[in-house]
Amino acid sequence: MSTSTQVSGSALNGVDALQLGHIKHIEQLSKLPRGDWSGMHSIAPGQGDDLGGYRFQLAYGAYALALAHRHRLPNAPAMFESTFNRLIEKLLEPEVWMYWRDVGRGGAPFNAHLSDRLFEQWDPVVRDNIMYSAYVQSMAAMYNVLFDDDRYTKPGALSFRYWSFFWGGEPKSFEYDQNSLTELLYWKMVENGYLGIACEPNCIFQICNQPAIIGFRMHDLVTGGNVADDVVEGYRRAYADFGRLGDDGHYNMMVLEDSKVVIPNRGNPWVDAWCGALMNTWNTEFVREHYPRQVADFLVEESDGTLSVKVEPASFGDIVIDTDTNDFGWVAAWASEMGDRPTLEGLLAHADRHMKPTWHDGALHYPRNDEKFDQDGHWVRMAPLTGNALLGYARLNVEDGMWGLYNRPWDRSHFSEPLIVGRTDNVDITRAVFDRESRALNFTVARRVGEGAADAFIEIDNVGDFVLEEEDGAAAPAVARCEESRLRLQVPPTSTNMRLSVAGWEPSS
Structure with missing residues (x-):
């Protein structure tokens, strides 16, 4: 799959007031x-x-x-x-x-017959419950991709803990990280023949397995793996037998894990929309x-x-x-x-x-x-x-x-571009896009309404030798500090369009 280096029209325009809101x-x-x-x-x-x-x-x-x-x-x-x-x-x-402690025991219409085999489960990701675990995994991996920060790959970085003085017994602690959770979910997919992982016991929703696939892809982007491709290929094969759509042309809602009975969507907009969007x-x-x-x-x-x-x-x-x-x-x-x-x-x-x-x-x-x-x-x-x-x-x-x-996804050199990596809480950034051809970061900053005269700064990384100017040619605001490759810039009282030119920038691999 290709990586992105081209500036899109949406990035050139930034965000409007509603989007910022x-x-x-x-x-x-x-x-x-x-x-x-x-x-x-x-x-x-x-x-x-x-x-x-x-x-x-x-x-x-x-x-x-x-x-x-x-x-x-x-x-x-x-x-x-x-x-x-x-x-x-x-x-x-x-x-x-913590809902999983009870939901995981079943007793609902589609899993009541399994209740004698299910038990209280405090660990919210070890069995079923893809409606939660997929979001933990995909958000951690997405954070890694977007911010080039692997903090959630550290052992125990994704941990689930609970203890009460009044009930529940011994303290509960279940330690995972981006890598171990990805591996757990992948092998659960394999065990189920790639049909998916259940949400509630016995209930495999098409919808809730889409975030897991997205999470596998995000993880692959930072590891160089191909877990997502493997899962997608298996998923296609599995649903060739069941059909992704019902007779009415709408997405089938779920498959019962034990009987392999397909439950169709009976006129619910959320089923089609949620599934299709992902x-x-x-x-x-x-x-x-x-x-x-x-x-x-x-x-x-x-x-x-x-x-x-x-x-x-x-x-x-x-x-x-x-x-x-x-x-x-x-x-x-x-x-x-x-x-x-x-x-x-x-x-x-x-x-x-x-x-x-x-x-x-x-x-x-x-x-x-x-x-x-x-x-x-x-x-x-x-x-x-x-x-x-x-x-x-x-x-x-x-x-x-x-x-x-x-x-x-962005190519690796995106993270060597000038990036606005810091801001005080009273600053909004409504446009920030780097033009590789002109080697210029074009951005718009403003102090938040009602924040008064408090100091307002942004910090821009990967700067090097630079020329800073307002886009209308006016003098640039004061630069509070420039250390090594990071620029600390005071934000004017009113919304300001600015251009930071870095003539020596070259894409990194």
């Missing part, structure tokens, strides 16, 4: 104190019952940042790295994964072939010209399940990956008009709303996964954004 909201969530999940609680009674639980909000917030960094702000890791790292740390907190990374021709007809079955044209999504109540038999499946958010994310601008813009227009976009300290999100329709009949329900992460993901993504992250 989403980035800052994800940053704010990452900074919540340990044990504080404010704004992230959904209508579901627990994390094991929740299709929009903490793990998904953290993961798709991180994926959104990955897309923004790769495609919109490639030379500003300072806007993303610390936030991404904090999201991984939060993903390891016990509130996120499967596009390695199976783009197939995904694109079926997308137009699939998405057409789910869209609702509103009277005001916006678009919404058909949502059927979740049910099992005669039981209606009041839960959040995040259909609206998943279809928006899917449309963004497909480059379907009319659909994406129609959905975002609906969200902006009817779903109470909320700004706080420069950050944008859509707050939870459990009501389904407003007095005019417009769909207004908003779940935390959609409002905190998926609409930001959709707005920050570009056509084939995840495909590009998977298939066209």
Whole structure:
């Protein structure tokens, strides 16, 4: 697979105010104190019952940042790295994964017959539960790829720990790292004939194995391996027997591990959208072939010209399940990956008009709303996964954004380019792209609104001999310090477009 050296149009334009607002909201969530999940609680009674639980909000917030960094702000890791790292740390907190102690015992409709063989399992990645383990693995490897930082390959870097004075027995500690977790998941794939790893016991969802494939690819990018290719080849063979699509042309939802019975998708937008948005990374021709007809079955044209999504109540038999499946958010994310601008813009227009976009300290999100329709009949329900992460993901993504992250990673010389690697908390970077032909870093910086006269700096690495100027020819701001190859630059009070020319730069191998 090729690597990317060409500057894209999305990078030349950077991020607009709405996109920046989403980035800052994800940053704010990452900074919540340990044990504080404010704004992230959904209508579901627990994390094991929740299709929009903490793990998904953290993961798709991180994926959104990955897309923004790769495609919109490639030379500003300072806007993303610390936030991404904090999201991984939060993903390891016990509130996120302890549901598995109970869910792993089964007792649900598709695994009740296995309950006498299942047992309490505290280790959240050792058996099944790919709906969690794949995100730990893929986020760690993605961090390694994007920031050239292998901290999660160190022994014990991905560890799950819990102890209570009041219950649970001895302290629990399960130590993994990027390498050992990748190996564990790979061999579980092999053991299952590449059909996938179960989420809940006996339930192998197509959707939840896509992040694992993405994680294998990210790991391969830093190790030179070919685990992802091996898994994809095996996955194709396995699903040749079962079919990725049902008779109605929609993605089959899951396969029961013991009986190999296929459970189809019965009109749920989230099943097709979630699967298609991620499967596009390695199976783009197939995904694109079926997308137009699939998405057409789910869209609702509103009277005001916006678009919404058909949502059927979740049910099992005669039981209606009041839960959040995040259909609206998943279809928006899917449309963004497909480059379907009319659909994406129609959905975002609906969200902006009817779903109470909320700004706080420069950050944008859509707050939870459990009501389904407003007095005019417009769909207004908003779940935390959609409002905190998926609409930001959709707005920050570009056509084939995840495909590009998977298939066209940066070459090694990207990390020798001038990179904005540090910033004070009162600074926003809305454009940062290096033009190799002119050997110039073009960037836009601004102090955050309301931050006053506090010192505001950025740090640029890989500088060497340089010429710094504003793009309109005005004098450059003061350089506080330049040591070796790192430049510390004071940020002006107003948004400023700047150019840093480094005549001696040459690509490294």
